[in-house]
Amino acid sequence: MFTGIIESTGEVINIIKEGSNQHFEIRSHLASELKVDQSVCHNGVCLTVTEVSGDTYRVTAIDETLKRSNLGTLVVGSKLNLERCMPAHGRFDGHIVQGHVDLTASCTQISEQEGSWLFDFTYETSNPEYLTVEKGSVTINGVSLTCFNSTENSFRVAIIPYTYEHTNFHQLKVGDQVNLEFDIIGKYISKIISRQNFH
Incomplete structure (x- = not known):
């Protein structure tokens, strides 16, 4: 994990x-x-x-x-x-990440905001488990981030200077593909709800 x-x-x-x-x-x-x-x-x-x-x-x-x-x-x-991998005695500073990429997304916009950056992403899927939740967690290229402006197939994240410089976010360009892993807890909840609706 x-x-x-x-x-x-x-x-x-x-x-x-x-x-x-x-x-x-x-x-x-x-x-x-x-x-x-x-x-x-x-x-x-x-x-x-x-x-x-x-x-x-x-x-x-x-x-x-x-x-x-x-x-x-x-x-x-x-x-x-x-x-x-997270050591058993380590601090849980991010969120649960399995290292199992769900799909890729495309970077559609990058905006500098006086020292921080806003990145917008879109992705294509009909899977109800692959949704972001406003102020929820998502993993982008392995980075645990909080998303906002969430829609069915898009979302935005804010990147602070430290993250921008110490990850490959500073190399991202509009049109680049990134790896997404959606929150495992959200995926389980979505699956449970879909099964209840089915019955």
Whole structure:
């Protein structure tokens, strides 16, 4: 389990295609603290560390992951938001994040607001579980954020300077695709309600 509080960023230094899979070699100062078989969240996607060497490590994304997330658009030089699993004795500073991306969204507008930034996103889905709640939590590229101006297929988030500089939000442009993971509690509630309505 993750919390959506980004520890660091990593840079893609090599991409190796093998069948429908892609192996990503990533440089990060976290690499020296990682172990093989450890789970790390990459732009909100939970991937298993398969190799560690110095300041680099390797993870593999299968075809389903590449199709459901923005990992398939990565190139050498891309920056990733990184978070290791939450330790049992750690503080819960964000919200419950599984590292299972639901779908991608498109950035439609970026507005600077005297030192902070507003980002607008839209997405396409007919799944009632994939909705945001006004002032509720959503994970964008692994970052736990509070959304507002929520509609059926769009929402807005505000990014403070620290988050802007210490994640890959400062690289986002209008039209870019981001990974979304909706609040797991909201998804469970939606499923329970839909089943009650069905009966």
